[in-house]
Amino acid sequence: MPPLVLQDRPPVRKNDVAPLIHLDDLLQELIAAGGPMPGEYGMMNRALRLLGDAVRARVISRDEVLAYAQDITHRHLEGTMQSRALGKKFGYSGDFEMIDAIYTLRSAPEPHLRRWDLYFHAQAAPVAVRNRKAYFHQLLNAHTEGGGKAPVQVLNVASGPARDVREWVLENPGREVFFDCVDAEIHAIECARKLCAPFAERVEFYHRNVLRFLPAKGYELVWSAGLFDYLTDRSFVYLLKALMAVTRRGGEVVVGNFSDFNPSRDYMELLGDWVLQHRTRDRLRELALEAGAAPDSINVEWEPEGVNLFLHIRR
Ligand SMILES: C[S@@+](CC[C@H](N)C(=O)[O-])C[C@H]1O[C@@H](n2cnc3c(N)ncnc32)[C@H](O)[C@@H]1O
Known part of the structure; x- marks a missing residue:
């Protein structure tokens, strides 16, 4: 060079x-x-x-x-993850392509750009995003262990590339799970359809805005990551209520949200214009109460970085 x-x-x-x-x-x-x-x-x-x-x-x-x-x-730095974030190809920094690039540790082939991408991927926030995929997998394991009620119905809200679904199903072909994936971005749906093509009979895709539409079924697990961090408190409560309503008795809703402890926040906001609604554990609990969750049904967990929190509501 x-x-x-x-x-x-x-x-x-x-x-x-x-x-x-x-x-x-x-x-x-x-x-x-x-x-x-x-x-x-x-x-x-x-x-x-x-x-x-x-x-x-x-x-x-x-x-x-x-x-x-x-x-x-x-x-x-054209072509780096940083430039992708700033470019907002689908309207905002954390679109499905960006998330998939984080999952797959995508980096520019040019050596002088590649080092910037390695720096990006080493940040706490992308590590937390990769950890949340593992977190979803653990939840799926927990919900399908013991061969109880099958098939387990899962609603994946704002499913993006659905790489998390792909990986889990390919690793667990014997577990009977059916996924409904909803996303408002047609390119995300198309990308996810391709990634889930090997087991297309187990996944239904809906190209819809989840604030206006949810499939009219009941679910054992309702999962949403990478969406609630963009919602105002009002929309958060509104959507959470709707998700709780489609969760079966004995099932749970699990919603991811970045915590106020995010060591990458300045990097994301200043060099990527990637702005999230960071929320504390207490705030998540308050919003769950506002949405009508019983106090003893609420639990807040986190992945190993402590950056991505997960609000659990048992039904
Ligand atoms: C950050 S990505 C997360 C994707 C996936 N949940 C994951 O963690 O890998 C956010 C996704 O939310 C979708 N999205 C944003 N607002 C939405 C809405 N109102 N209804 C449905 N999907 C939405 C976007 O199109 C995008 O694919």
Whole structure:
């Protein structure tokens, strides 16, 4: 690869404050060196944290930082996970393609871009996303163990690529489970249909907005990850109520939501414009109560990073 010649500094830099200048210096240095090595991740994270603090203190606006992020990403990091997040191909950063790229650890083939993708995938948030796939698998195991009532009916709300479904069914061909997958994005449905083609008779897909439509069936397990973190409290409660209504007695609703403990938050928000509704365990419990869940039916768990929480409601 020819040596990378850095162009002039982005014009937005002129008006900037110290934490942005510091991050820019570091990024320029790392870009020239072909991307960050693992030993440099800590420096990146600290620089992002300082900039995040400056945004929270209103020393600099998020819009200014975003303009900078778009500029430097466009100049040097086109094709990376960071540029995908900023590109919002399907309207927002965490679309099904992005999630699938996280599951499959997709990285750019060009060595100088690849290191940025490795940095992305090492962040706590993508690790938590991969962990939540394993969490769903454990739930499916628990709901199908002991050969009780079969087939187990599962509703997968905002199912995205359904790679989680694919992996579990291929690993557990003998377990009788039927999935209803609902997603509002036709490209997500098409992608999921392909991934689940080897066992098409076990999955029904619905191209619908879950705030307006749910299949009229009863389910042992209702699962939703990567959706509630985008909902306002009002929509959260509204949808949770609807999900509880389609869950059979003895079954459960499990809803994922990023916690307020998210060490990747500054990276996601400042360099990816990826903004979520982070919620605490207590807040999730309050919203479940608002949706009509009995206090003793509510439980909040988390995956090993502690970044993705899971609200469980037993019916
Ligand atoms: C972050 S992805 C999560 C995908 C999947 N649950 C997973 O964790 O792998 C979010 C998905 O929610 C879908 N989505 C967003 N709003 C929706 C809505 N109102 N109704 C149905 N699907 C929706 C998007 O199209 C996208 O595929």
